[in-house]
Amino acid sequence: MDGPDPSDVDVLNYALGLEHLEAAFYNEFLANHTEGDVEGSAVANYFARPTLQYSVYQQIEDVRDHEEAHVAALTETIEKLGGTPVEPADYEFPYDSMEEFVALADRIEAVGVSAYAGAAPMIDNEDVLSAALSIHSVEANHATYFQLLHLQRPAPNAFDPARSEDQVGPIAKQFVAGADGDESDDAGEGELSVAGLSADADGTDANDLNDEYVTYENTGDAGLDLSGWTVTDSSGTTYTFPDGVSLTPGAQVTLYTGSGTDTATERYWGRANEVWNDGADTMTVRDASGTVVLQRSYP
Numbered sequence: 230m231d232g233p234d235p236s237d238v239d240v241l242n243y244a245l246g247l248e249h250l251e252a253a254f255y256n257e258f259l260a261n262h263t264e265g266d267v268e269g270s271a272v273a274n275y276f277a278r279p280t281l282q283y284s285v286y287q288q289i290e291d292v293r294d295h296e297e298a299h300v301a302a303l304t305e306t307i308e309k310l311g312g313t314p315v316e317p318a319d320y321e322f323p324y325d326s327m328e329e330f331v332a333l334a335d336r337i338e339a340v341g342v343s344a345y346a347g348a349a350p351m352i353d354n355e356d357v358l359s360a361a362l363s364i365h366s367v368e369a370n371h372a373t374y375f376q377l378l379h380l381q382r383p384a385p386n387a388f389d390p391a392r393s394e395d396q397v398g399p400i401a402k403q404f405v406a407g408a409d410g411d412e413s414d415d416a417g418e419g420e421l422s423v424a425g426l427s428a429d430a431d432g433t434d435a436n437d438l439n440d441e442y443v444t445y446e447n448t449g450d451a452g453l454d455l456s457g458w459t460v461t462d463s464s465g466t467t468y469t470f471p472d473g474v475s476l477t478p479g480a481q482v483t484l485y486t487g488s489g490t491d492t493a494t495e496r497y498w499g500r501a502n503e504v505w506n507d508g509a510d511t512m513t514v515r516d517a518s519g520t521v522v523l524q525r526s527y528p
Contacts, residue, residue, distance in 0.1 A: 234351075235351055237310060237352055237353055237354050237357050238307055238310050238311070238312035240348050240351050240352050240361075241303055241306060241307050241310075241312070241357070241361075242307060242312065242314065242315045243344075243348055243394060244299075244344070244345065244348060244361065244364070245300065245303040245304065245307065245315055246401070247340075247341055247344055247397070247401060248296055248299040248300045248303060249315070249316075249317035249318070250317075250318075250320060250337070250401055250404060251296040251299075251337060251338075251341060252296035252297050252299075252300055252317075253317060253320045254320070254322055254333075254334070254337060254404075255289060255292055255296060255334075256293060257320070257322060258289065258322075258330055259289065259290060259293060262327075263286075264286040264287075266327075267285050267286040267289065267327065268283050268285055268286055270285075270327040271327070271328070272285070272327045272328060272331055272378055273286075275377075275378065275380065285378070288374065292371050292374075295367055295371070299364050299367075302364075306357065306360065310357075318405045318406070319405070319406040319407070320404050320405060320406060321404060321405075321406045322404055328492070329493075329494075331375060331378040331379050332379050332493075332494045334371075334375040334378075334379075335372070335375040335376055335378070335379040335381065335481075336479060336480060336481060338368060338371045338372035338375055339372050339479075340392065340397060340400050340401070341368045341371075341372075342368045342369050342372050342389070343389060343390065343392035343397070344391075344392050344394075344397045345361060345362075345364065345365035345368060346389070346391035346392070347391035347392045347393050347394070347396075347397070348361070348394070349362060349365065379494075381444065381483070382425065382427060385424075385425040385426070385427070385444075386425070390448075395450060396448070396449075396450055396478070396479075397479075398450075399450045399451070399478040399479075400477075400478045400479035403477055403478070418449050418450065418451050419447050419449040419450075419451045419452055419476070419478070420447065420448050420449035420453075421445055421446075421447060421448075421453060421455075421476075421514060421522055421523050422445070422446050422447075422448040422523070423443060423444070423445060423446075423512075423523070423525050424444040424445065424446040424481055425442075425443070425444035425483075426442075426443050426444070426505075426512075426525075426527070427440060427441055427442050427443075428441060428505035428507060428510065428527065429441075429507040430503070437487075438485070438486040438487030438488075438500060438503060439485040439486065439487040439488075439489060439497075441485070441486040441487075441503055441504065441505055442483050442484060442485045442486065443460070443483070443484050443505075443512065444481055444484075445476070445482055445483075445484070446476070446479070446480070446481045447476035447477065447478055447479065447481075448478075448479075449478060450478050451478065452475055452476065452477050452478065453475060453476045454474075454475045455470040455474040455475060455476065455482070456470060456471070456472045456473060456474060456475070456517060457469065457470065457472070457516075457517030458470045458474075458514060458515065458516050458517060458522075459514070459515045460484060460512065460513070460514050461512070461513045461514075461515070462504050462505060462506075462510055462511070462512060463506070463510050463511045466500075466504050468484060468496075468498045470496070474496070480494075481494060482494055482495070483495050483496070484496045484497075484498060485498065486498050486500050486503060486504050486505070487499070487500065508528070509526070509527060509528055510526070511524065511525070511526040512524065512525050512526075
C-alpha cells in the first residue's frame with residue numbers, strides 16, 4: 230500500500246497477496262500428504278474423540294477451500310472497483326513434519342488475522358469493509374484451530390494487537406521464493422514480546438509442568454538471535470537459551486517449564502517443580518550482555 234492514504238483497491242490487493250500465500254501453503258501441504266499421513270500423525274492423536282482425530286485432514290481441506298474462496302472474492306471485488314488484482318508469487322514453506330506444519334500454520338494464520346485488523350480501518354467503502362471483516366473472523370477461526378493443534382491455549386489474550394503493513398511485509402517475504410530474507414537487514418529491528426503466558430496449570434502444577442509455559446514472539450521487522458538470552462522469575466530461577474536459537478519476524482517460541490524434546494518452536498526448561506507463581510510473579514528477559522529487554526509482572 231503506497232502513501233499515507235491508500236485506496237480501497239490498494240488495501241484489498243494487500244489482503245489478496247496474503248490470501249494467495251495462505252492458499253498456496255495449504256495446497257502444497259495437501260498435495261504432498263494423504264489423509265492417512267495426517268490422521269495417523271501424533272498431531273491428530275492429540276484428540277481423544279475419534280470424530281475430531283479423523284477429521285483433521287478434512288479440516289485442513291476446509292481451511293484451504295476458505296483461502297481459495299477469499300482469493301476469488303477479493304479478486305472479483307478489486308476488478309469491480311477497476312483495479313488489477315496482484316498475482317500469486319512462488320513460495321517456499323520451511324517445514325519437514327506434521328508438527329512443524331502445524332506450528333507454521335499457527336504462525337501464518339495469526340499474522341493474517343493481525344494484518345486484517347491493521348488494514349480494515351483504512352477501508353472507506355462500507356460494503357467492502359463488511360466483506361473484509363467477514364474474512365477476518367474466519368481467519369480468526371483458523372488461527373484458533375491451529376493453536377489447538379500446536380498445543381497452545383486458544384485465544385489467550387482479551388485483546389490482540391494489529392500489525393501494520395511494515396510489520397507484516399518482512400514476515401510474508403520469508404516465504405517468497407528468491408526474496409531477500411537476510412535477517413541482519415539494518416533497516417529493521419527485532420523486538421521480543423510475550424504472546425502468551427500460562428502460569429497456572431490445570432490441576433496441580435507439579436503434575437502437569439508443560440501446561441505452564443511462556444510464548445515469546447518477535448514482533449519486530451528483523452531477526453532476533455536469542456543465543457545466551459535468559460529468562461528469570463522473581464526468585465532468580467533462570468533459563469538460558471542455547472546457541473543458535475533465533476526468531477525471524479513474526480516467529481514464536483514457547484518455553485515450557487517441564488521436560489521434552491527441544492525444537493525450533495518449543496524449548497523445555499527441564500524443571501522438576503513449577504516456576505511461575507500462580508498469583509503473582511515477575512518475568513525478566515535479558516539479552517546475552519545482561520541488558521533487560523523485556524519484563525512482565527502479573528497480575
